[in-house]
Amino acid sequence: MEGSAPPVNDKIFMALLEDVQAKEFFIELDGLLLKRFVEQERGTTLQLGCATPNLTDGLMRKISGMGKLVVIDPRLPLLDAVRFQMGGKYPGRVFFKSDLKWRRLPFDDEVFNTVISNLFWDETDDRDALLLELYRVLQPGGSLLLTLYLEDSFHEFYDLFSETITKFDLLHLAPAVQASESSHPPEEQLLKALEDSGFSLCRATGVDTSVRFAGSKEFVTSALYQTLWLPAWSEIGGEETERILWHMREAMDRYFADRSLGMTVRVGVLSGIK
Numbered sequence: 070m071e072g073s074a075p076p077v078n079d080k081i082f083m084a085l086l087e088d089v090q091a092k093e094f095f096i097e098l099d100g101l102l103l104k105r106f107v108e109q110e111r112g113t114t115l116q117l118g119c120a121t122p123n124l125t126d127g128l129m130r131k132i133s134g135m136g137k138l139v140v141i142d143p144r145l146p147l148l149d150a151v152r153f154q155m156g157g158k159y160p161g162r163v164f165f166k167s168d169l170k171w172r173r174l175p176f177d178d179e180v181f182n183t184v185i186s187n188l189f190w191d192e193t194d195d196r197d198a199l200l201l202e203l204y205r206v207l208q209p210g211g212s213l214l215l216t217l218y219l220e221d222s223f224h225e226f227y228d229l230f231s232e233t234i235t236k237f238d239l240l241h242l243a244p245a246v247q248a249s250e251s252s253h254p255p256e257e258q259l260l261k262a263l264e265d266s267g268f269s270l271c272r273a274t275g276v277d278t279s280v281r282f283a284g285s286k287e288f289v290t291s292a293l294y295q296t297l298w299l300p301a302w303s304e305i306g307g308e309e310t311e312r313i314l315w316h317m318r319e320a321m322d323r324y325f326a327d328r329s330l331g332m333t334v335r336v337g338v339l340s341g342i343k
Contacts, residue, residue, distance in 0.1 A: 086121060086150055088292035094280055094334075098187050098216050099124040101276060101338050103131070105214055110134035112182035115206065118142055118189035119165075122154045128185070129159045137162050139181075143169040172198060179208045188297070190217040190339075191252075200266035207343040213268060219275050219337040220255040223298070226332065229317045229324075230305065237316070245305045252301070259339055268341030276336045281329040285318035288330055 085091045102124065108131045116125060119142040128138055138159075142148045145167045152165050168175050172195070184203050193199045203213055227250050234242045254262075256273040263271040282288040289295075306313045321330055 083146060083150060084292035085147070085296055086154070090280055090282075091292045092121065092123075094278075094293060095121045095187065096123055097278060098336060099127055101216060101336065102185055102187060102214050103127045105338065105340060106131055106183070106185060107212070108133070109136045109182065111136055112208075113137045113139060113180065114183040114185060115176075115181040116140045117169075117184060117186035117203075118192070119144075119148055119151050122151045124185075124187055125151060125155065125163065126158070129163060132162070137164070139164045139166060141166040141169050141174075143167055172202065174202055174206055176206045178205055179211075180206050181211060182208050183212045183214065185214040187216050188218070190215055191297075191301075197262060197266070200262060200268075204267050204343055209343055211343045213263075213339070213341045213343070215339040217259075217337050217339060218253040219335040220253050222253045222333065222335045224333055225330075226298075226302070226317075229320050230302075230313065232320065233313050233316050234306075234309075237312075239306075239309055239313070242306055242309065245307075249301065249305050253335075256337060259337060263339065263341045268343060271341040272339070274338045276338065278334050278336060279331045280334060281331050284325065284330060285321040288321065288332070289314070289318065 085095075099121070106128065110133050114128060114132060114136070116128060116138060119125065119140050125138070125140055132138055140148070140151075140163065148165050148167050155163070166175070184207055190196060190199070207213065227246060230246055231243070234240060234246070256275060259273045260271050263273075280293060282291065303310050
């Protein structure tokens with residue numbers, strides 16, 4: 070996929086469908102989107118990215134009559150698994166596509182009345198270009214609904230990373246840590262990005278949540294860590310990443326010896342009208 074983090078093994082992605090923490094995490098995020106999604110009887114909705122069947126099924130419960138849904142994701146095995154779990158529901162009204170190159174979505178101009186996406190923003194390296202492309206495929210008056218990580222997400226990870234590079238005199242990596250942290254923007258920056266792309270009636274709402282792990286082993290073997298978080302985080306330390314993460318695990322087990330390890334995630338719900 071163009072503009073994405075390094076590829077992750079398909080087998081690991083498939084774990085998202087079975088991992089309990091991943092299911093709970095996405096159910097919460099899906100709920101934030103579904104709460105804001107207006108019921109529709111006609112027109113076509115685009116779901117960009119497909120991690121679990123929960124969002125797809127939830128959308129179709131609110132799309133009735135002649136309404137249709139297009140689900141697009143470049144990870145074909147994951148897409149096929151979601152399609153299988155849907156069990157043939159909504160025949161002729163849900164369409165799955167895997168030919169995703171987000172710099173030019175495979176759709177004509179002004180096709181969709183809604184574009185909705187869960188965390189796909191964080192898989193792209195040119196977010197301004199993504200917003201312009203989403204604006205292009207939306208009909209006039211169409212709605213955009215996205216979730217993404219906001220400022221202050223994962224501060225436990227970044228604090229431990231910074232502590233570890235200081236301990237081992239790797240302070241040349243500090244700018245990379247800061248750059249990774251700043252990739253999770255504040256609400257006002259998001260609103261400006263939407264408005265600069267042509268959207269109106271823009272809103273950005275932050276919701277605080279936490280994903281808890283029994284210890285460092287459960288954290289680093291979790292589907293959320295392996296598929297969603299590690300690809301970006303592994304770029305911070307370069308050749309030193311493996312050593313840094315190993316010592317971070319030791320610190321996690323030391324600091325959280327008598328309680329669960331919590332990872333703070335500040336989720337933003339971004340919306341706008343074309």
